[in-house]
Amino acid sequence: MDIELANQEATQRMMEARPVVTGLGKALEVIPGMREDLLLHAGPPITWERASGPMRGAITGALIFEGKAKTEADARALIESGAIKLEPCHHHQAVGPMAGITCPSMSVYVLENKTHGNKSFSNLNEGYGKVLRYGAYSEEVLDRLRWMEEVMAPVLGKAIKLAGGIDMRVLLSESLHMGDEGHNRNKAGSILFTKILAPYIVKATSDSEVASQIIRTLGDNALSVLNPVMAACKGMADAAHNVEGSTIVSVMARNGTDFGIRVSGLGDRWFTAPVGTPQGLYFPGFKAEDASGDIGDSTITETAGIGGFAMASAPAIVTFVSGTPKDALNTTLEMYEITYTEHKYFTIPPLDFRGTPTGIDIRKVVETGITPRINTGIAHKEAGVGQVGAGLVRPPMTIFEQALVAFAEKYGF
Amino acid sequence: MDIELANQEATQRMMEARPVVTGLGKALEVIPGMREDLLLHAGPPITWERASGPMRGAITGALIFEGKAKTEADARALIESGAIKLEPCHHHQAVGPMAGITCPSMSVYVLENKTHGNKSFSNLNEGYGKVLRYGAYSEEVLDRLRWMEEVMAPVLGKAIKLAGGIDMRVLLSESLHMGDEGHNRNKAGSILFTKILAPYIVKATSDSEVASQIIRTLGDNALSVLNPVMAACKGMADAAHNVEGSTIVSVMARNGTDFGIRVSGLGDRWFTAPVGTPQGLYFPGFKAEDASGDIGDSTITETAGIGGFAMASAPAIVTFVSGTPKDALNTTLEMYEITYTEHKYFTIPPLDFRGTPTGIDIRKVVETGITPRINTGIAHKEAGVGQVGAGLVRPPMTIFEQALVAFAEKYGF
Numbered sequence: 001m002d003i004e005l006a007n008q009e010a011t012q013r014m015m016e017a018r019p020v021v022t023g024l025g026k027a028l029e030v031i032p033g034m035r036e037d038l039l040l041h042a043g044p045p046i047t048w049e050r051a052s053g054p055m056r057g058a059i060t061g062a063l064i065f066e067g068k069a070k071t072e073a074d075a076r077a078l079i080e081s082g083a084i085k086l087e088p089c090h091h092h093q094a095v096g097p098m099a100g101i102t103c104p105s106m107s108v109y110v111l112e113n114k115t116h117g118n119k120s121f122s123n124l125n126e127g128y129g130k131v132l133r134y135g136a137y138s139e140e141v142l143d144r145l146r147w148m149e150e151v152m153a154p155v156l157g158k159a160i161k162l163a164g165g166i167d168m169r170v171l172l173s174e175s176l177h178m179g180d181e182g183h184n185r186n187k188a189g190s191i192l193f194t195k196i197l198a199p200y201i202v203k204a205t206s207d208s209e210v211a212s213q214i215i216r217t218l219g220d221n222a223l224s225v226l227n228p229v230m231a232a233c234k235g236m237a238d239a240a241h242n243v244e245g246s247t248i249v250s251v252m253a254r255n256g257t258d259f260g261i262r263v264s265g266l267g268d269r270w271f272t273a274p275v276g277t278p279q280g281l282y283f284p285g286f287k288a289e290d291a292s293g294d295i296g297d298s299t300i301t302e303t304a305g306i307g308g309f310a311m312a313s314a315p316a317i318v319t320f321v322s323g324t325p326k327d328a329l330n331t332t333l334e335m336y337e338i339t340y341t342e343h344k345y346f347t348i349p350p351l352d353f354r355g356t357p358t359g360i361d362i363r364k365v366v367e368t369g370i371t372p373r374i375n376t377g378i379a380h381k382e383a384g385v386g387q388v389g390a391g392l393v394r395p396p397m398t399i400f401e402q403a404l405v406a407f408a409e410k411y412g413f
Numbered sequence: 414m415d416i417e418l419a420n421q422e423a424t425q426r427m428m429e430a431r432p433v434v435t436g437l438g439k440a441l442e443v444i445p446g447m448r449e450d451l452l453l454h455a456g457p458p459i460t461w462e463r464a465s466g467p468m469r470g471a472i473t474g475a476l477i478f479e480g481k482a483k484t485e486a487d488a489r490a491l492i493e494s495g496a497i498k499l500e501p502c503h504h505h506q507a508v509g510p511m512a513g514i515t516c517p518s519m520s521v522y523v524l525e526n527k528t529h530g531n532k533s534f535s536n537l538n539e540g541y542g543k544v545l546r547y548g549a550y551s552e553e554v555l556d557r558l559r560w561m562e563e564v565m566a567p568v569l570g571k572a573i574k575l576a577g578g579i580d581m582r583v584l585l586s587e588s589l590h591m592g593d594e595g596h597n598r599n600k601a602g603s604i605l606f607t608k609i610l611a612p613y614i615v616k617a618t619s620d621s622e623v624a625s626q627i628i629r630t631l632g633d634n635a636l637s638v639l640n641p642v643m644a645a646c647k648g649m650a651d652a653a654h655n656v657e658g659s660t661i662v663s664v665m666a667r668n669g670t671d672f673g674i675r676v677s678g679l680g681d682r683w684f685t686a687p688v689g690t691p692q693g694l695y696f697p698g699f700k701a702e703d704a705s706g707d708i709g710d711s712t713i714t715e716t717a718g719i720g721g722f723a724m725a726s727a728p729a730i731v732t733f734v735s736g737t738p739k740d741a742l743n744t745t746l747e748m749y750e751i752t753y754t755e756h757k758y759f760t761i762p763p764l765d766f767r768g769t770p771t772g773i774d775i776r777k778v779v780e781t782g783i784t785p786r787i788n789t790g791i792a793h794k795e796a797g798v799g800q801v802g803a804g805l806v807r808p809p810m811t812i813f814e815q816a817l818v819a820f821a822e823k824y825g826f
Binding site: 177178179187188191192194195196198199200202203206208209211212213215216219220315316318319324325326349350351352353 | 629
């Protein structure tokens with residue numbers, strides 16, 4: 001068995017994947033293995049007992065949204081009794097930002113990788129501030145979710161069909177040339193997404209007030225494309241998963257308590273350790289002590305070669321996550337040290353159109369002592385508050401070491 | 414008289430100008446001094462005899478559009494007889510890209526500088542390919558102009574009012590952080606413009622097919638914001654004009670035959686010399702011998718501190734105009750040598766958010782021997798063909814020397 005060849009195959013598959021948003025569907029109806037008694041969450045498996053504040057808040061909000069609970073105590077009882085189960089989004093070809101809670105009656109984007117045929121899923125982005133994914137579940141949060149579900153989703157789904165789908169690899173190639181890195185800065189991608197869909201949103205409803213509201217909701221939310229971007233990266237990473245003998249990371253994800261990775265040649269086993277806390281800039285009125293531990297499936301972007309890895313494309317992001325444009329450049333340059341290849345389709349203009357560092361090799365991480373760099377939002381540690389800042393974080397080194405040991409055991413090196 | 418103080422005042426006025434698109438209006442009704450027998454054109458004054466192929470083509474197309482001519486021979490006769498007059502856009506607070514022909518019944522953007530009160534104007538962008546501004550006037554070109562005038566303009570004008578106007582300085586600050594330089598790359602600006610207007614376009618017409626078409630026309634044309642950007646720069650440059658004792662350039666413009674400048678402290682006198690030919694990349698099927706001389710009022714962008722001067726913000730533009738991202742960086746760095754200040758509101762992330770080089774000082778141009786760098790489209794030299802490429806060009810040094818001599822004569826240095 002040749003690890004180099006295996007890694008070449010895995011990264012080729014990752015880069016040649018071409019995920020297209022084909023429509024929207026109710027999670028219960030479209031996500032494989034979704035059930036009425038199930039909530040999907042970000043990161044590796046978690047229990048209520050070990051769940052962070054924002055994760056508990058988002059679980060509570062989702063159960064209120066589903067009409068199954070009224071308070072956090074109700075939610076806790078449902079989870080602890082086993083009446084409602086928790087499973088990672090990643091066990092169901094799905095991803096969700098921050099808490100990542102996806103419940104049966106929520107609409108999700110459906111993506112199909114046109115090269116390899118695998119599907120992937122993500123819920124809709126709620127915007128900034130007090131939102132479910134950051135553990136907020138006030139009436140305002142739930143009202144917005146209901147509007148998104150009842151008013152926006154049917155029109156958006158129809159518009160995506162009318163548009164003939166949206167090729168996310170093309171969109172990302174373009175947005176990386178417009179100052180995005182695809183994880184924490186999605187300004188250009190979100191308005192590209194809006195400008196593609198707006199002419200069809202107009203045709204998907206006869207109510208011009210509704211059309212206007214939906215276009216504004218998508219266009220004014222600089223993260224509206226984050227969820228389909230994440231699902232696209234999930235489709236790419238899944239295409240690279242289960243390549244026999246490959247040391248390439250195919251999942252990085254956090255649940256607010258543990259950071260977990262999966263490795264292409266090591267099947268569905270998680271390697272986990274406690275999360276760190278992001279370093280960055282806080283919104284007015286918040287400080288480092290308010291921060292929850294690192295949380296969310298959005299690290300699927302770095303897994304697929306964008307996000308923190310493409311930060312050289314997005315110098316203006318430092319106004320949001322701290323640091324200087326030179327730091328942004330150095331972040332990308334450092335990631336070439338631990339990746340297998342340079343992306344064929346995602347290129348960085350300030351680096352002479354060099355491809356983004358793609359395909360984290362657990363051997364290189366352990367050898368160099370360099371862990372992946374991640375751009376991320378920062379959640380408040382208490383349930384119900386929301387986002388308090390944005391910054392950078394790294395996963396714990398130990399999960400790469402554990403994975404390398406497992407690799408040696410499995411393959412007999 | 415203190416030249417430094419005068420230049421400080423001129424550049425302060427240029428930077429503090431805040432042009433807002435407030436609506437659309439027919440050129441005849443809104444542009445000061447516009448008349449039924451008048452066509453406005455790009456650059457300094459020109460006669461039919463000395464006009465380039467694309468200028469003659471655009472004049473012909475505009476007179477067909479106005480119902481006053483059927484052929485180029487008709488157009489020539491009308492101009493040479495004096496029945497139709499030609500005057501520069503710049504004599505009427507207006508600017509137009511390439512040939513810049515603006516005729517009485519065309520709709521134009523109306524901008525108001527909220528700081529100093531002056532107005533500025535520009536026509537609507539037609540998109541790429543065979544278009545009037547490049548001298549094309551086939552039936553397809555005229556049909557598009559008629560659709561823009563009859564269908565698009567009324568809805569767009571209403572949408573701008575409903576949106577409460579569009580602050581172009583804010584839009585440009587943002588688009589310069591999204592890989593635009595504002596002259597030859599306006600991808601981000603055009604979709605920002607579209608996303609601001611789309612929710613109101615939906616409300617401005619009851620015909621959803623029309624709304625859909627207009628949104629697509631704006632969103633899919635990466636130059637749709639060029640004309641309001643140019644008018645915004647005209648508003649900024651006009652605010653800096655007529656400052657007694659200032660050596661700052663307040664207009665740079667080309668008519669395809671002559672390159673002309675005006676200087677803040679030298680009133681409305683033009684300093685002109687023959688244009689050069691841009692160096693750049695040609696569209697498939699075209700080559701350097703097909704190129705017309707340098708043409709258009711779009712150099713108002715460089716006059717106001719963006720365009721070629723902000724090229725460091727737009728490394729991806731080199732795929733369009735030739736060169737490397739390093740060349741783009743060097744272009745901006747070179748322009749600091751000949752400008753008075755760094756822009757307060759237009760900043761360049763890759764240069765640590767340094768302000769763009771702003772306010773061309775004719776003394777510095779003559780002293781250093783460095784002429785302004787301009788990003789530009791390239792027109793075919795024959796009437797009726799259209800755009801054949803894009804590249805970079807510089808104005809002739811002699812116009813800066815003439816202006817400096819005139820300055821010395823006027824102010825007695």
